[in-house]
Amino acid sequence: xxxxxxxxxxxxxxxxxxxxxxxxxxxxxxxxxxxxxxxxxxxxxxxxxxxxxxxxxxxxxxxxxxxxxxxxxxxxxxxxxxxxxxxxxxxxxxxxxxxxxxxxxxxxxxxxxxxxxxxxxxxxxxxxxxxxxxxxxxxxxxxxxxxxxxxxxxxxxxxxxxxxxxxxxxxxxxxxxxxxxxxxxxxxxxxxxxxxxxxxxxxxxxxxxxxxxxxxxxxxxxxxxxxxxxxxxxxxxxxxxxxxxxxxxxxxxxxxxxxxxxxxxxxxxxxxxxxxxxxxxxxxxxxxxxxxxxxxxxxxxxxxxxxx
Amino acid sequence: xxxxxxxxxxxxxxxxxxxxxxxxxxxxxxxxxxxxxxxxxxxxxxxxxxxxxxxxxxxxxxxxxxxxxxxxxxxxxxxxxxxxxxxxxxxxxxxxxxxxxxxxxxxxxxxxxxxxxxxxxxxxxxxxxxxxxxxxxxxxxxxxxxxxxxxxxxxxxxxxxxxxxxxxxxxxxxxxxxxxxxxxxxxxxxxxxxxxxxxxxxxxxxxxxxxxxxxxxxxxxxxxxxxxxxxxxxxxxxxxxxxxxxxxxxxxxxxxxxxxxxxxxxxxxxxxxxxxxxxxxxxxxxxxxxxxxxxxxxxxxxxxxxxxxxxxxxxxxxxxxxxxxxxxxxxxxxxxxxxxxxxxxxxxxxxxxxxxxxxxxxxxxxxxxxxxxxxxxxxxxxxx
Ligand SMILES: Cc1cc2nc3c(=O)[nH]c(=O)nc-3n(C[C@H](O)[C@H](O)[C@H](O)COP(=O)(O)OP(=O)(O)OC[C@H]3O[C@@H](n4cnc5c(N)ncnc54)[C@H](O)[C@@H]3O)c2cc1C
Numbered sequence: 057x058x059x060x061x062x063x064x065x066x067x068x069x070x071x072x073x074x075x076x077x078x079x080x081x082x083x084x085x086x087x088x089x090x091x092x093x094x095x096x097x098x099x100x101x102x103x104x105x106x107x108x109x110x111x112x113x114x115x116x117x118x119x120x121x122x123x124x125x126x127x128x129x130x131x132x133x134x135x136x137x138x139x140x141x142x143x144x145x146x147x148x149x150x151x152x153x154x155x156x157x158x159x160x161x162x163x164x165x166x167x168x169x170x171x172x173x174x175x176x177x178x179x180x181x182x183x184x185x186x187x188x189x190x191x192x193x194x195x196x197x198x199x200x201x202x203x204x205x206x207x208x209x210x211x212x213x214x215x216x217x218x219x220x221x222x223x224x225x226x227x228x229x230x231x232x233x234x235x236x237x238x239x240x241x242x243x244x245x246x247x248x249x250x251x252x253x254x255x256x257x258x259x260x261x262x263x264x265x266x267x268x269x270x271x272x273x274x275x276x277x278x279x280x281x282x283x284x285x286x287x288x289x290x291x292x293x294x295x296x297x298x299x300x301x302x303x304x305x306x307x308x309x310x311x312x313x314x315x316x317x318x319x320x321x322x323x324x325x326x327x328x329x330x331x332x333x334x335x336x337x338x339x340x341x342x343x344x345x346x347x348x349x350x351x352x353x354x355x356x357x358x359x360x361x362x363x364x
Numbered sequence: 365x366x367x368x369x370x371x372x373x374x375x376x377x378x379x380x381x382x383x384x385x386x387x388x389x390x391x392x393x394x395x396x397x398x399x400x401x402x403x404x405x406x407x408x409x410x411x412x413x414x415x416x417x418x419x420x421x422x423x424x425x426x427x428x429x430x431x432x433x434x435x436x437x438x439x440x441x442x443x444x445x446x447x448x449x450x451x452x453x454x455x456x457x458x459x460x461x462x463x464x465x466x467x468x469x470x471x472x473x474x475x476x477x478x479x480x481x482x483x484x485x486x487x488x489x490x491x492x493x494x495x496x497x498x499x500x501x502x503x504x505x506x507x508x509x510x511x512x513x514x515x516x517x518x519x520x521x522x523x524x525x526x527x528x529x530x531x532x533x534x535x536x537x538x539x540x541x542x543x544x545x546x547x548x549x550x551x552x553x554x555x556x557x558x559x560x561x562x563x564x565x566x567x568x569x570x571x572x573x574x575x576x577x578x579x580x581x582x583x584x585x586x587x588x589x590x591x592x593x594x595x596x597x598x599x600x601x602x603x604x605x606x607x608x609x610x611x612x613x614x615x616x617x618x619x620x621x622x623x624x625x626x627x628x629x630x631x632x633x634x635x636x637x638x639x640x641x642x643x644x645x646x647x648x649x650x651x652x653x654x655x656x657x658x659x660x661x662x663x664x665x666x667x668x669x670x671x672x673x674x675x676x677x678x679x680x681x682x683x684x685x686x687x688x689x690x691x692x693x694x695x696x697x698x699x700x701x702x703x704x705x706x707x708x709x710x711x712x713x714x715x716x717x718x719x720x721x722x723x724x725x726x727x728x729x730x731x732x733x734x735x736x737x738x739x740x741x742x743x744x745x746x747x748x
Contacts, residue, residue, distance in 0.1 A: 058671075279365055
């Protein structure tokens with residue numbers, strides 16, 4: 057058993073990290089928040105060229121031919137960079153919607169409950185939609201400045217994509233959780249109060265340690281689910297990753313003090329995106345019900361040693 | 365990233381499984397939890413069976429009498445024995461998981477020959493005399509002192525929370541050998557025979573009502589110099605070796621046990637109708653997912669250790685933090701499943717609920733583990 061990334065997998069991760077650091081650093085992120093394009097089409101095509109969307113498409117179909125394990129490593133990096141756009145939906149559309157694999161098409165999905173669809177105005181297609189093109193939708197004000205939302209009457213069928221979608225979204229959450237941890241630790245080491253870095257105070261230290269524990273447990277769960285592709289493991293990975301991202305961003309905000317509550321600090325962007333992702337593909341309630349059903353099925357019928 | 369086992373590992377698992385299926389039905393029934401001599405005998409008997417079958421000290425180095433198994437094989441061993449319902453390491457805990465590995469790593473050839481085989485055979489039990497009334501989390505402030513007198517140390521002081529002290533033959537004892545040195549530098553690691561004159565054991569009652577730990581009073585106890593493991597005043601470093609073992613692998617089998625408990629909870633909840641409560645059902649579902657993830661984290665840590673070829677590192681603190689809290693949540697959920705019946709002291713899971721309260725305290729409290737994670741993994745500054 058070698059449950060560690062291979063050298064190739066590490067190299068892939070490093071490559072994606074370098075690409076995103078060069079093409080979507082803090083300046084690009086803030087420019088998008090300040091009213092720039094949410095989905096940068098040129099970058100989208102670059103991602104396509106790098107194989108981001110065609111990663112799991114068989115080589116015979118023009119894809120890279122890799123698996124979910126590579127997928128989660130790559131999406132973890134996208135989550136870390138807080139890259140906006142319907143990344144998961146377009147990735148799932150590779151081989152289904154023309155142009156998705158190459159990154160020339162932007163494909164979204166009706167993966168949110170309540171008939172909300174993200175990035176509708178930016179998209180060329182909706183995964184699982186009845187017809188071609190994008191259906192009409194009513195714009196609503198989105199909590200996340202980089203995830204525009206529309207309310208759509210019939211957003212399309214996503215059930216066939218749910219498991220992979222939930223897992224890749226969980227990977228995005230893990231990347232975000234690891235990133236907010238980094239931001240918190242950096243701030244805790246630099247900001248001084250009472251004559252010492254605030255990170256020397258145990259109250260701050262323990263917030264950071266809690267963030268690490270949640271992120272590491274979630275990360276392992278996501279990797280394991282990618283390897284086994286087991287429905288229950290995917291559901292559990294989603295639960296843990298949503299928690300790691302949402303609570304991680306909140307704790308990061310706390311560590312930043314008043315600065316954390318400002319629009320200038322990036323932490324709110326992580327938190328708001330984490331909220332959106334936590335409702336994509338599968339809600340916590342659905343994941344818990346799925347796991348409960350699996351637990352019961354595996355538990356078997358009541359037997360002698362059971363409590364009355 | 366791969367979770368499949370090699371052919372060799374699968375063979376190892378199959379052989380172990382077959383052996384367990386043969387030997388477990390013939391095992392005498394477990395004694396009552398309060399019968400400590402009975403428990404010692406039971407645990408020793410199990411250890412002897414492991415020894416005879418070649419499974420004792422599986423993960424110990426070969427030159428220490430172990431089998432030199434890989435971390436993955438050790439993991440398989442813990443998984444399979446727990447799954448089959450084999451006895452827990454029990455009273456052999458300190459000998460097999462702390463003192464033994466420490467002596468194997470730091471002891472002289474004579475010390476290894478004297479102490480390791482009886483641990484592996486289940487002939488001798490060890491306890492851990494680290495904590496003192498005034499030195500718990502702040503272990504380096506310990507005051508039990510050892511003064512040289514000829515070929516022996518004369519040891520005076522007291523230890524507390526010493527698990528299994530009543531049935532132990534030996535105690536891994538931390539003492540202060542240089543009161544003038546900086547706190548961490550004046551400590552030595554001794555093997556104390558529990559029947560030496562001047563050793564008094566006074567059982568302490570836990571909140572679960574049992575007497576699984578004790579106070580140990582040491583009144584001018586003579587311990588031969590040859591019982592010191594490692595150099596004089598180098599005991600802190602020796603101890604850190606021990607603690608990395610404690611935190612690295614000590615709880616592995618219990619994750620498997622927790623998943624079995626969850627299955628029992630699901631069956632019970634279905635039988636008594638509480639499964640229909642969506643809040644409780646979802647809570648059990650989440651716990652099921654969490655324990656599954658903790659098992660994966662174990663595999664991750666083990667394969668990381670295997671790759672680096674080292675002893676389990678601070679990753680053990682991450683695991684211990686997550687696990688100890690999850691386990692407490694598990695038994696809170698159990699109480700929900702039982703309802704008012706959870707108030708009946710010998711209801712199934714109530715004793716476990718009580719004992720789970722110690723998990724966030726024993727072997728380093730959660731607060732101390734968070735300090736370790738923050739300072740050693742995240743590199744945050746030490747507080748003043
Ligand atoms: C069931 C059980 C079995 C045990 N078995 C053994 C054994 O066999 N051998 C042995 O030597 N010991 C044993 N122990 C002792 C155990 O290691 C100690 O209880 C533990 O390390 C805590 O020390 P303490 O009890 O003195 O608590 P304290 O150190 O007094 O801690 C009290 C509280 O203060 C907090 N605290 C202390 N210092 C800090 C700090 N720096 N920052 C933040 N919070 C802090 C702690 O987290 C805790 O909440 C056992 C304990 C239990 C519960």
